[in-house]
């Protein structure tokens with residue numbers, strides 16, 4: 001195993017540095033990985049919302065992906081915002097032709113659909129294509145509304161409903177699901193790894209619980225968590241080994257978020273709270 005793993009983010013941008021590719025690169029660094037990125041969309045956004053989205057021509061997206069994979073041995077890939085059907089199809093074709101079987105990088109997919117601000121980051125007509133993409137992933141990290149959409153249900157208000165939806169989605173796509181409790185209420189936030197049934201057996205779910213941090217600065221939490229899991233997977237950690245490490249780090253990053261003075265809306269987290 002490489003001493004410093006190579007992790008690739010395929011995602012959209014946030015020029016204020018809190019979400020998307022910029023958040024991913026900070027997470028990779030926080031977990032001691034070498035970060036790389038391919039841009040799926042330039043997003044004119046800040047802590048208050050999304051203004052405009054500019055998507056590259058698909059041939060140029062493919063050129064970026066090939067430029068990385070032709071040259072670098074990639075240990076893990078994190079996919080975030082895909083945005084449109086042509087972008088999803090291009091990433092799928094690259095993945096399938098570049099990593100047909102055997103020694104594939106670990107793949108974490110954050111099924112990004114809506115930003116914290118409530119703005120759409122995935123075309124409504126691209127939801128089906130994103131769902132079809134998911135079987136390629138090893139781990140997916142939907143938030144409460146994203147999980148509901150994948151499960152074809154109303155957003156869960158309680159933990160048991162959330163876990164039930166996660167089981168259905170895990171089985172439908174044969175993928176491990178991280179169900180995240182950030183959008184539920186209560187004094188604690190629980191994240192749970194739910195495993196798909198294989199050969200009639202389902203491994204027990206694994207949970208990590210933290211106090212709920214009282215801050216409005218939660219921009220990019222989902223991006224950052226999925227990137228952290230990808231980095232640890234590239235370093236040989238199982239999902240269950242990674243969960244408490246990521247949870248503790250995220251709680252510290254949210255706890256220190258108010259020390260940053262970035263923007264007037266939902267500001268970013270402090271990725272390096274445990275380091276600085």
Ligand SMILES: Nc1ncnc2c1ncn2[C@@H]1O[C@H](COP(=O)(O)OP(=O)(O)O)[C@@H](O)[C@H]1O
Pocket residue numbers: 142143144180181182183189190191210211212213214215218220221222223225247250251254
């Ligand atoms: N207020 C909070 N206090 C502590 N942890 C939180 C809080 N909000 C979110 N998290 C954590 O941040 C991560 C992202 O959660 P969530 O908000 O559900 O997803 P998303 O950012 O994709 O909407 C999860 O690990 C969750 O436990």
Ligand SMILES: Cc1ncc(COP(=O)(O)O)c(N)n1
Pocket residue numbers: 011012013014019020021043045080081112114115116121218219220221222223224
């Ligand atoms: C390019 C991009 N990707 C993802 C998000 C979601 O961010 P969050 O993690 O706050 O839901 C975002 N705002 N911008």
